[in-house]
Amino acid sequence: MHPDDIAVRYDCIAQWWQTQHQNSLYGIAQLERAIKFTPTKQLALDIGCGSSGRFINILNEQGFQVEGLDISQEMIDLAQQLHPDNTFYRADICCWNPPKLYNLIVAWDSTFHLPLDRQEPVMKKLCNALEPEGVLMFTCGGGYKQSEVSGAFQGQDFEYSTLGVNAFLQILTEHQCTCLHLEYDQYPENHVYIIAQKI
Ligand SMILES: C[S@@+](CC[C@H](N)C(=O)[O-])C[C@H]1O[C@@H](n2cnc3c(N)ncnc32)[C@H](O)[C@@H]1O
Incomplete structure (x- = not known):
């Protein structure tokens, strides 16, 4: 699914997302772990x-x-x-060129x-946008093979892809990053989060 189509779907549920996730603890312990490593x-x-x-x-x-980036205008x-005091970019991460280097980049349930063919170039881009010793945390589908799945969420159809855990780790290694933490945090769901650091 093209990122523009993903954006249209998230536009439709942006208000619901804000209400629903305002005080959500989902991903917070994982974010705090990444912060500790930074x-x-x-x-x-x-x-x-x-x-x-x-x-x-x-x-x-x-x-x-903190700067925020999202493809959905809503x-x-x-x-x-x-x-109001934070900087936001309305952009597709596939086309966006990071204007600076970051100490911490998080991509929780977005990339x-x-x-599938955008996964590797985007991961490279994120590794290259880290300061020395900078930390990257992202979520991905687990397993050792690349795959694509689709599913309905809040009445919208979405698509997801993964390169498989080994391929993500290889990209990180090839771009001067080392894995600090990898966890199937919702097992038996096929959901993984990875924390890596620029060396
Ligand atoms: C499942 S939501 C997660 C939102 C937030 N990270 C959280 O955990 O509350 C996925 C978000 O990623 C954004 N997104 C999806 N594809 C994107 C892309 N190619 N570039 C930038 N943002 C994207 C969507 O618009 C949506 O806001």
């Missing part, structure tokens, strides 16, 4: 930040200057209303929507 708490980027600003809240509290507009 030696310099200066500049952070939340990719596919959504409308709730829940990660942005925590990163702000931890002293980061998500970005709602997030910006909650966080798993990319078309």
